[in-house]
Amino acid sequence: METESIEKLISPNTNFQVTKKYFMNKGLSESGIQPENESSNEQNSDEDHDIIRLVLNESVNAYRLLIDKYQVPVYNLFIRMLHNREDAEELTQDVFVKVYEALPGFRFEYRFFSWLYRIALNTALSHMKRQRSFVGIEHLANLSAENNERDAYNDIHLKMAVEQLKVRSRAVIIMKYYQQLSYREVAFALDIPETKVRSRLYDARLQLKEILEKTGYF
Amino acid sequence: MWLNKRKFKRLAKARITGSIAPGEEAVLDKLLEESETERREFQRIQELEKQLNSIRITDESIDVTEKVMQTIKSKTNTAKSFSPNTFSVENLFPTFPVRFAMILLAGIFIGSALTWVFIPGKSGGNTESLAGSLSANPNQSISYSTPNSNIRMIPYQIENMHYLNFIVETGSELQFKISYNDSEMVIANASYLAAEGNKSTSYDTGNVSFSATGRTTFQIIFEKVSDPKTALTVTALQNQSVIISKQLFFE
Numbered sequence: 001m002e003t004e005s006i007e008k009l010i011s012p013n014t015n016f017q018v019t020k021k022y023f024m025n026k027g028l029s030e031s032g033i034q035p036e037n038e039s040s041n042e043q044n045s046d047e048d049h050d051i052i053r054l055v056l057n058e059s060v061n062a063y064r065l066l067i068d069k070y071q072v073p074v075y076n077l078f079i080r081m082l083h084n085r086e087d088a089e090e091l092t093q094d095v096f097v098k099v100y101e102a103l104p105g106f107r108f109e110y111r112f113f114s115w116l117y118r119i120a121l122n123t124a125l126s127h128m129k130r131q132r133s134f135v136g137i138e139h140l141a142n143l144s145a146e147n148n149e150r151d152a153y154n155d156i157h158l159k160m161a162v163e164q165l166k167v168r169s170r171a172v173i174i175m176k177y178y179q180q181l182s183y184r185e186v187a188f189a190l191d192i193p194e195t196k197v198r199s200r201l202y203d204a205r206l207q208l209k210e211i212l213e214k215t216g217y218f
Numbered sequence: 219m220w221l222n223k224r225k226f227k228r229l230a231k232a233r234i235t236g237s238i239a240p241g242e243e244a245v246l247d248k249l250l251e252e253s254e255t256e257r258r259e260f261q262r263i264q265e266l267e268k269q270l271n272s273i274r275i276t277d278e279s280i281d282v283t284e285k286v287m288q289t290i291k292s293k294t295n296t297a298k299s300f301s302p303n304t305f306s307v308e309n310l311f312p313t314f315p316v317r318f319a320m321i322l323l324a325g326i327f328i329g330s331a332l333t334w335v336f337i338p339g340k341s342g343g344n345t346e347s348l349a350g351s352l353s354a355n356p357n358q359s360i361s362y363s364t365p366n367s368n369i370r371m372i373p374y375q376i377e378n379m380h381y382l383n384f385i386v387e388t389g390s391e392l393q394f395k396i397s398y399n400d401s402e403m404v405i406a407n408a409s410y411l412a413a414e415g416n417k418s419t420s421y422d423t424g425n426v427s428f429s430a431t432g433r434t435t436f437q438i439i440f441e442k443v444s445d446p447k448t449a450l451t452v453t454a455l456q457n458q459s460v461i462i463s464k465q466l467f468f469e
Contacts, residue, residue, distance in 0.1 A: 060287075060290065060291065060294060061287070063287070063290065064283050064286075064287055067282065067283045067286055067287070068283055071280055071281070071282055071283065072277055072278075072279060072280060073277070075278065075280040075282075076277045076278060079278060085278075089280060089282065092280060092282050093282045093285055093286050093289070096282065096286040097286055097289050097290060097293075100286075100290050101416065101417065101418055102416055104413070104416065104417060105415065105416050155273060155274060158269055158270070158273065173270070176270075177270045177271065177273055178273065178275060180275065195235075195237070198235035198236065198237070199231070199235060201235075202231050202234055202235050205234075205263055205266055205267065205270070206263070208266055209259075209262050209263060209266055212266070213262075
């Protein structure tokens, strides 16, 4: 998005300005997540808050900045939890509409990203409860082409084992290792203390170890 | 032996989750040294941790921006197109408590001069009066109270426009649905005048729905397009149970 188009997103009545550096910081990782760096997380959070204020100040178009920034990680969270691209796309749209409608209630002491994740994860878990369908692991055969065979082998086995975890354990593993959230962000998304996140992750790892031992991997 | 195994599990978990006390590190190291089984188990957990940390993440791309914005705009435009020149209460009374109080007073004042037809209001959770059709009894609003919610529906008429104000205070979310015959009435406006909690409105042919959390004032303005008496139905749900089902008549 061109820098000049920022002005088009700002209502004439607003006092807030989305800074030019927001667009210069667009060099985020593929998943849209900044490395775990306190100052860059703070800056990121401030920018999101600025956009939210714009949206609440009737610059509806500014909301697309948040969608652009976070739709990829949200979509991939749904794919990893649900293993259905159609459902994942539909839920991604639903979540962003839901989040927009909930923006008037957003509390600025939260990070938007963490709050978004919480809503997305709850949506995924509700959807899974409603569907109660067996998720086959055959989709894992459609991984993108891997050059390193050993890594591909390890990754596939690990992913197959993750699939067999219970939902609660699978959620923490996916959020920590696939979505690459910090302990703190996982804690917020799940609405549990950080110590409990570490404990659940440990228990999930033990379960993974048992599954991998049974499949002869270890 | 069993106690050692249990101790090992506790200490191994503490070390990996980063909560091990300094004095316990040496105890764990000793257990690992003494037992090959425990050492192998611990190594596997560490190896697994290493593999999880080195998973190669390949995210799939998606672009739902336009679809989402279209959905949002269609919801917003549906509300705005009813009355682009609606007077904004928020501009006059910027703080929520003042706004809420002013709207409540205005509703009570105007409600006393209405020409509405409905059943006399009974407060205190009398469910009989909150179901069925309204008998002709103008100049009264409908009140409904539970330990958790207070709902007032205040109808009134100004010239050829019929107003229905909902003034709600609730501890848990209420869903309202208003159904009407769209060949007899049209909605001129339906909007939140004040809302403490989340806002959610939806429109369909002959239906308008909204949610209320905390203190909420919602107003619907109808314009009658036919002469005979016409009816609308108000339904309120809380925790998926119907608590109000009322038919109101416009003269």
